[in-house]
Structure formats: C-alpha cells, structure tokens
Amino acid sequence: MSKILFKKQLSKDVFLMRLHAPLIAEERAAGQFIILQINDDYGERIPLTIADADNKEGSITIIFQVVGKSTLQLSEKNVGDEIPALVGPLGRPTHIEKFGTVVCVGGGIGVAPLHPIAEALKHAGNNVITIIGARNKELIILEDEMKNIADEFIVCTDDGSYGRKSLVTEPLKEICERSPKPDMVIAIGPPIMMKFCSETTRPYGVFTQVSLNTIMVDGTGMCGGCRVNVGKDVKFVCVDGPEFDGHKVDFDNMMARLNSYKELERESHSCYLEQEIKNKEALQ
Amino acid sequence: MSHMTPEQLSENAKQLIVDYLSKIDELKTKDRMKIPAQEMPAQDPEIRSHNLDEVALGYTMEQARIEAMRCLQCVKKNCVDDCPVKIDIPRFIDHIAHGKIDEAVGVIKEASLLPAICGRVCPQETQCQSNCTVGKALKDVDKSIAIGRLERFVADWERATGKIAIPDIKPETGKKVAVVGSGPAGLVVAADCRREGHHVTIFEAFHKLGGVLRYGIPEFRLPNDIIDKEIETLTAMGVEFKTNFVVGRTRKLTDLIDKDGYNAVFVGTGAGLPMFMGIEGENLVGVFAANEYLTRANLMRAFEKGKADTPIYPSKKVAVLGGGNVAMDAARMAKRLGAEKVYVVYRRTEVEMPARREEVLHAKEEGIEFLFLQNAKRVIGNEKGRVKEMECVRYELGEPDASGRRRPVLIPNSEFTLEVDTVIVAIGNGSNPLISQTTPQMNVNKWGNIIVDETQKTSVDRIFAGGDIVLGAATVILAMGEGRRAAASINKMLAEEIEKQKL
Numbered sequence: 001m002s003k004i005l006f007k008k009q010l011s012k013d014v015f016l017m018r019l020h021a022p023l024i025a026e027e028r029a030a031g032q033f034i035i036l037q038i039n040d041d042y043g044e045r046i047p048l049t050i051a052d053a054d055n056k057e058g059s060i061t062i063i064f065q066v067v068g069k070s071t072l073q074l075s076e077k078n079v080g081d082e083i084p085a086l087v088g089p090l091g092r093p094t095h096i097e098k099f100g101t102v103v104c105v106g107g108g109i110g111v112a113p114l115h116p117i118a119e120a121l122k123h124a125g126n127n128v129i130t131i132i133g134a135r136n137k138e139l140i141i142l143e144d145e146m147k148n149i150a151d152e153f154i155v156c157t158d159d160g161s162y163g164r165k166s167l168v169t170e171p172l173k174e175i176c177e178r179s180p181k182p183d184m185v186i187a188i189g190p191p192i193m194m195k196f197c198s199e200t201t202r203p204y205g206v207f208t209q210v211s212l213n214t215i216m217v218d219g220t221g222m223c224g225g226c227r228v229n230v231g232k233d234v235k236f237v238c239v240d241g242p243e244f245d246g247h248k249v250d251f252d253n254m255m256a257r258l259n260s261y262k263e264l265e266r267e268s269h270s271c272y273l274e275q276e277i278k279n280k281e282a283l284q
Numbered sequence: 285m286s287h288m289t290p291e292q293l294s295e296n297a298k299q300l301i302v303d304y305l306s307k308i309d310e311l312k313t314k315d316r317m318k319i320p321a322q323e324m325p326a327q328d329p330e331i332r333s334h335n336l337d338e339v340a341l342g343y344t345m346e347q348a349r350i351e352a353m354r355c356l357q358c359v360k361k362n363c364v365d366d367c368p369v370k371i372d373i374p375r376f377i378d379h380i381a382h383g384k385i386d387e388a389v390g391v392i393k394e395a396s397l398l399p400a401i402c403g404r405v406c407p408q409e410t411q412c413q414s415n416c417t418v419g420k421a422l423k424d425v426d427k428s429i430a431i432g433r434l435e436r437f438v439a440d441w442e443r444a445t446g447k448i449a450i451p452d453i454k455p456e457t458g459k460k461v462a463v464v465g466s467g468p469a470g471l472v473v474a475a476d477c478r479r480e481g482h483h484v485t486i487f488e489a490f491h492k493l494g495g496v497l498r499y500g501i502p503e504f505r506l507p508n509d510i511i512d513k514e515i516e517t518l519t520a521m522g523v524e525f526k527t528n529f530v531v532g533r534t535r536k537l538t539d540l541i542d543k544d545g546y547n548a549v550f551v552g553t554g555a556g557l558p559m560f561m562g563i564e565g566e567n568l569v570g571v572f573a574a575n576e577y578l579t580r581a582n583l584m585r586a587f588e589k590g591k592a593d594t595p596i597y598p599s600k601k602v603a604v605l606g607g608g609n610v611a612m613d614a615a616r617m618a619k620r621l622g623a624e625k626v627y628v629v630y631r632r633t634e635v636e637m638p639a640r641r642e643e644v645l646h647a648k649e650e651g652i653e654f655l656f657l658q659n660a661k662r663v664i665g666n667e668k669g670r671v672k673e674m675e676c677v678r679y680e681l682g683e684p685d686a687s688g689r690r691r692p693v694l695i696p697n698s699e700f701t702l703e704v705d706t707v708i709v710a711i712g713n714g715s716n717p718l719i720s721q722t723t724p725q726m727n728v729n730k731w732g733n734i735i736v737d738e739t740q741k742t743s744v745d746r747i748f749a750g751g752d753i754v755l756g757a758a759t760v761i762l763a764m765g766e767g768r769r770a771a772a773s774i775n776k777m778l779a780e781e782i783e784k785q786k787l
C-alpha cells in the first residue's frame with residue numbers, strides 16, 4: 001500500500017505523482033524503476049522509472065504518460081488514494097562517474113527518467129549537454145529542470161511549434177562532429193528514437209547508452225518476458241538493465257516484442273466500441 | 285484410462301464397502317490384494333479442458349476407506365523409506381480404514397505441514413508408491429496403494445470440516461526471524477519458528493503469497509483456496525507478511541540483520557531463472573518461457589479474460605518444449621486458453637519424462653499431442669517477427685548415459701517443420717541470482733545455488749537457506765523438508781542465545 005501524496009498534470013497526457021514509499025526512497029539510485037498495480041487481483045504490473053526521491057518525506061516521484069488502460073486508471077487516482085501494490089527499486093542503477101562531456105538526449109516521456117541521471121552526472125563533475133525533443137510544444141516536459149542542470153541546452157519539436165524544428169538526432173549529429181567529440185551519449189525515449197540516436201553516434205564511435213522499456217511481468221528476472229538481444233547475448237532488462245550499449249541492442253526485435261499484444265489490445269478495444277454502438281442502436 | 289464418472293466410482297464403492305466393513309479386522313493379505321484399486325474421480329476431459337477447476341476431484345469417504353483397506357501394514361515399510369519426510373504411512377492409512385480420519389490427520393501432521401498440497405503435487409510414483417509391496421506383488425506401480433490420494437483425502441476432510449487447529453504458540457521470546465520468499469520452504473520455516481514463540485516476518489517479492497504454488501502450478505491442479513487456507517493459518521498464528529518486498533533491492537539481505545534487528549534469516553527464494561534453448565529465433569514474438577506464460581495465466585489471472593488487465597498471447601497452435609511438470613502445466617493451460625493444437629516436444633521417450641505420471645495421463649486425455657524423440661532446432665518467424673513455424677529434428681535412443689537413461693542420438697538430416705504460432709520453453713529453471721549478486725559474501729556454487737551445511741546454514745552468519753535456491757529446481761516436498769531442517773537449526777540457535785542471555 002502506498003499513498004499518493006501529490007499529483008500534477010505536466011502536459012495533456014503526462015502526469016507527475018509523489019508516492020509514499022520510504023524504503024524505496026532510501027535505497028533507490030538514478031536509473032532504477034518501480035512496478036505498481038492499480039488493483040492487486042486483476043491489475044497489470046506496470047514499470048515506471050523513479051524520477052526523483054525525497055528521503056525526508058519518504059516519497060518517490062513518478063512521471064507517466066497515459067498510453068493504455070492501466071496508465072489511464074493511474075491518472076484518475078487522486079491525492080490521498082492508495083496504490084495497492086508498489087515494488088522496487090528494481091534494475092541496476094546507472095553507473096555515474098566523471099566521463100567528461102556527456103550528451104543527454106530525452107525524447108517525449110523519456111525526459112522523466114533522464115532527469116535524475118543528468119542531475120547525477122552533473123554532480124559528478126561532467127559537462128552536461130542536454131537535448132530534449134517532442135512531437136510538439138504541448139508534449140515537452142521538465143524543460144526548466146533540465147535547463148537548470150545543463151551546461152548547454154537544446155530543445156526541438158518535430159513540428160517546429162517550439163525550439164528548433166528537427167528530430168533530436170540532428171543536433172546530436174552536430175555535437176558528435178565537434179572536436180573533441182563528446183565522451184558519452186545517454187539517450188532515453190521511444191525505442192525508435194533510441195535506435196536512431198544509436199545509429200547517429202555509431203559512425204563517430206561515441207559510446208551510447210540507452211534505457212529500454214520492454215514489456216515486463218515480475219521485474220525480478222523470473223519470467224524472461226523482458227529479454228532483448230544485446231550483441232550476441234540475451235539479456236533480461238529488469239535485472240541486467242534497464243541500461244545497455246545502444247550500438248549492440250537489436251531494436252527491431254525489441255520493438256516487435258513490445259507490440260506482442262498490440263493487435264489483441266486493439267481488437268478488444270474495437271470490440272468494446274462495437275458493443276457501445278450496438279447498445280446505442282438498441283436504445284434508439 | 286477409460287473415464288468412469290465420479291458417480292459410478294462412488295456408487296461402486298458404496299456397494300463394496302458394506303461387505304468389507306463387516307470383516308475389516310479379519311482381512312488376510314490375499315483378501316486385501318483382491319480389493320479393487322480405487323480410481324481417482326476426475327472431471328470429464330472434454331469439459332475440463334475449457335475450465336480452470338480442479339481436474340482430480342478426490343475420493344469419497346467410501347473410496348478412501350476401501351483403498352486404505354488394500355494396505356498390507358507391512359513390517360518393512362518401503363513406503364516410509366521412500367518418503368522424503370518419513371510420514372508414518374501405514375499408521376495413517378490404518379486410521380482411514382477404520383474411519384478415524386482426525387487421527388489420520390494427526391499422524392500426517394507429525395511429519396508434514398502441507399498435506400493438502402503434497403497429496404496433490406508430490407511425484408508419488410517415484411517416492412512412497414514406487415516400492416509399495418502391493419504394487420510390487422501386482423507388478424504394476426499404478427496398483428500400489430494410492431498414498432497421495434489418501435493423504436489428500438485426509439487433508440481435504442480436515443479442511444471441509446473446518447477443524448484445522450491453530451498450533452499452540454510458545455510464549456513470545458522477543459527474537460525476530462525473517463523469511464525471504466513465501467514458497468513451500470518459506471511457509472514451513474515460518475510455521476516452525478513461530479511455534480517456538482519467535483516473531484516471524486515473511487518477505488515476498490510478489491503481491492501474492494505461495495511462490496510457485498501460486499504463480500506456477502495452475503489452479504486445475506492446485507486450487508488457490510488451498511494455499512489461502514495455509515496462509516490463513518499462519519496469519520492466525522501471528523506470522524507477519526510483507527508483500528511487494530524484493531530482498532536484495534528493497535533492502536539488502538544483511539540489512540535485515542544489521543538495520544532491522546532480525547536475529548536470523550531464512551532464504552527460500554526458489555529457482556526463478558528461466559532457461560532457454562539458445563536456438564535461433566528464440567526471441568521472436570510468440571516465444572515464451574513457461575514461467576512467463578504461467579505467471580500471466582495464474583498469478584495475473586489472464587485466464588479470466590475481460591476481467592484481468594494482463595494480456596495473454598492468443599495462441600492457436602502451440603509447441604511446448606520439455607517433459608517435466610512445468611511443460612505439462614504450460615501445455616494444459618494453453619489448451620484451456622483456447623489453443624486448438626498443443627504439442628509437447630520432448631527429446632527422450634515417455635518413460636524418461638520427469639513429469640508426474642498422473643499429469644501426463646491427464647494431458648493425453650485432454651488431447652495434448654506428444655512428440656517424443658524430437659527437439660526444436662530453430663524457430664522461424666514471419667515478416668512481422670512473429671512465430672510461424674518451428675524446425676525440429678528427430679532422435680533415436682542410443683547407449684545408456686551416466687544416469688542409466690538411454691541417451692538420445694540425433695538422426696542426421698531428419699529436419700522437418702511444425703506449423704505453430706507459439707512456442708513455450710519449459711526446459712528448466714536456474715537459480716535466480718538477485719540475492720547472491722547483492723550479497724557478495726554469500727557462497728554459491730557454479731550454478732548459483734546457495735551452499736549450505738547440514739544444518740542449512742549459509743556462509744554468512746545467522747543466514748540459512750533451503751528449497752530450490754539450494755537444491756536447484758526440485759520438488760515441493762524436498763523444499764518443505766529443507767525448511768523444516770532450517771527452522772530446527774534457527775530455533776536451536778535462538779534457544780541457545782536466550783539461554784546465554786539468562787546467565
């Protein structure tokens with residue numbers, strides 16, 4: 001059981017919540033995540049990154065985007081409501097040290113998990129360049145927070161409604177062409193964005209770390225549902241990750257696996273719509 | 285097995301028992317040998333392959349008493365020798381024959397804490413029933429006394445009559461015991477340590493208790509209310525439960541002692557690391573570890589479509605790789621979830637299959653097809669990265685290997701393809717490394733199993749371990765046995781400390 005202490009809507013579909021979880025707040029480190037359930041009999045287990053933690057309040061912060069049923073239900077909860085099941089911190093913490101110049105690239109909701117990592121890197125004495133991007137202005141989150149940490153800050157939107165009109169890979173490429181090259185890139189966002197960031201940096205030989213959001217069930221290495229191909233190995237994202245070398249990740253397989261249940265979900269969704277229409281017709 | 289309806293079986297038993305009861309104490313060995321072995325009543329295969337209700341329905345009182353009268357009350361008790369926890373089998377069976385079921389309960393509980401579970405899932409044909417004198421004499425292990433069914437009968441009777449007694453708890457000692465994992469090993473440690481008056485907390489990673497009993501073994505073999513009842517008893521005894529707590533992550537193992545003041549810790553975290561074949565195409569969409577498939581269906585309730593939020597893959601043609609209990613459960617679950625064709629692909633032959641015999645028979649009755657002496661070579665996907673076929677190869681039996689089983693030998697150029705949309709890998713579980721990775725001072729062997737001494741103590745002070753995390757994937761009864769031994773060691777250690785404090 002975990003009480004919602006604070007809730008704020010960041011953009012149309014993105015919410016921030018602080019949850020009471022003193023043990024997790026104490027143990028967690030940047031890069032780790034939790035799994036929660038809205039209902040502990042029939043609810044799905046949804047993994048969400050720990051965006052921040054407050055040891056004094058005994059709370060953790062999550063930032064999530066509404067993409068399906070469970071995240072929608074979560075967004076409908078309010079301050080004072082209880083989350084029946086919350087487990088964590090899971091996954092390996094990000095390895096933080098002084099690398100030199102690090103480019104932190106965040107796409108969409110990926111800015112949320114990126115923020116604590118960028119912050120920790122800054123603390124460790126790195127020169128932090130931040131690129132954040134989204135489809136449009138509406139969807140940009142945590143701009144001020146990211147700007148405050150960054151030594152250099154770039155924001156772009158696909159449609160040009162805010163900042164530079166480009167994908168995040170454009171400025172990333174320009175930075176890789178600088179001399180000296182950056183020492184490392186961290187890219188977090190939708191799989192397709194992480195794939196193209198990795199492709200962008202590959203020719204320059206800049207190490208690129210990505211954070212994978214595969215489908216998960218237990219989050220403890222028991223089910224194998226989160227497995228990905230990394231180079232020649234099969235890795236479990238929940239225990240071996242979530243961070244991996246983007247140049248080695250088989251993104252195409254990962255994306256196919258993420259869509260395992262998509263048809264099913266769409267099907268059940270359209271069944272539901274059909275039923276609604278029938279009901280309405282019956283009424284008329 | 286021809287399917288006799290439960291009503292027929294019950295009726296037959298009712299007629300027979302009148303005669304036997306009149307001469308119960310005069311039955312000679314040869315009379316007993318003539319008593320017909322009692323078949324287990326079961327749901328009709330056609331019906332049960334569409335529901336999650338328990339397949340085996342349990343003996344009636346008359347059936348149980350007749351079956352019990354078949355026991356010869358041997359002087360040399362082969363059955364007891366082969367029971368991992370040494371239940372006094374002839375004694376409890378004799379009580380059943382005489383209709384004194386509560387006394388039978390007492391006898392079993394001297395040695396085993398979870399009879400309703402063990403009666404259902406123990407591999408009796410390789411344990412107590414393997415050398416039963418009656419089975420030997422009739423040259424058919426299936427004709428041995430049905431000890432497991434009788435054990436289950438006794439436990440179910442106790443549950444049904446609401447007579448489950450809460451064990452006496454000694455006065456509080458003020459000592460605290462942490463149990464990590466709520467599988468059978470952990471549940472037994474909790475009960476045994478709590479009885480001595482220690483405060484016991486069970487830490488469980490999942491949101492529900494029971495370990496593999498809950499997330500792995502399906503309800504059609506082990507209904508959830510049986511696990512719930514055991515948990516209820518522990519709760520009534522004052523055991524504390526902390527779910528959603530991953531030891532090693534939420535708290536380091538040693539912090540339970542150093543920061544949280546526990547005086548002893550038991551690690552019973554099981555063998556939760558699925559093994560894969562390492563073949564091409566194993567990460568295609570539609571390939572699952574049995575653990576994932578079963579967890580979705582059981583723990584996450586995906587079987588209850590429409591109610592559960594967790595989806596399960598819509599399979600029509602399924603290949604399950606492996607020949608153990610896990611493979612049987614996955615295959616039968618896939619059938620129940622609507623698959624039209626389910627194959628079990630196994631490299632050896634039926635006799636070598638490690639699964640419980642009853643489950644294999646039930647699976648066959650339910651229409652599962654067994655492909656023996658065959659194995660997967662690669663999984664082939666369509667343009668969307670989804671499984672469309674599996675390439676297999678054939679084997680023949682060669683020379684016996686070290687274990688005495690004839691080794692399967694690959695037949696060259698025997699490749700063929702099987703049209704499937706789902707592949708479920710059920711070839712075993714390794715030990716989950718989460719605890720050992722976060723507790724570097726703990727000694728593990730090269731397979732990652734925790735190394736313990738004969739008292740179940742690990743290389744770390746005050747930390748004990750048992751069950752699958754020590755044995756590798758094993759059985760419920762062995763996990764229980766290890767739990768009992770660990771609890772005895774913990775109780776001894778704590779008693780000595782209490783003595784010292786008094787001085």
Ligand SMILES: Cc1cc2nc3c(=O)[nH]c(=O)nc-3n(C[C@H](O)[C@H](O)[C@H](O)COP(=O)(O)OP(=O)(O)OC[C@H]3O[C@@H](n4cnc5c(N)ncnc54)[C@H](O)[C@@H]3O)c2cc1C
Nearest residue numbers: 046047048049063064065067068069070071213214215258
């Ligand atoms: C380690 C990790 C950290 C994550 N951190 C965050 C975070 O900080 N904020 C956030 O908003 N999301 C995060 N995610 C993704 C989040 O878990 C999913 O968005 C969520 O589970 C979807 O649940 P749903 O029921 O609302 O949607 P569903 O109805 O289950 O799915 C809706 C759509 O989302 C896709 N989807 C399903 N599960 C996932 C998944 N695990 N990841 C990505 N897409 C998925 C499906 O293909 C489907 O098309 C993280 C995922 C992982 C594995």
Ligand SMILES: Cc1cc2nc3c(=O)[nH]c(=O)nc-3n(C[C@H](O)[C@H](O)[C@H](O)COP(=O)(O)OP(=O)(O)OC[C@H]3O[C@@H](n4cnc5c(N)ncnc54)[C@H](O)[C@@H]3O)c2cc1C
Nearest residue numbers: 465467468469489495496500531554609751752758759760
């Ligand atoms: C599908 C299937 C069918 C089987 N059928 C049979 C059968 O018919 N007969 C038989 O005898 N045996 C069977 N077995 C084997 C049997 O279930 C196991 O041997 C037995 O459950 C082992 O018990 P355990 O207590 O050691 O661990 P488990 O039952 O595995 O329980 C371990 C528990 O610890 C929890 N845990 C793990 N790590 C942590 C952590 N870090 N912190 C907190 N909690 C943690 C897990 O979530 C789990 O709940 C089957 C196994 C499976 C998977």
Ligand code: SF4
Nearest residue numbers: 355356358363416417
């Ligand atoms: S070996 Fe068989 S017949 Fe003999 S006591 Fe045991 S159960 Fe009874």
Ligand code: FES
Nearest residue numbers: 219221223224238
């Ligand atoms: S989520 Fe089950 S193994 Fe990673």
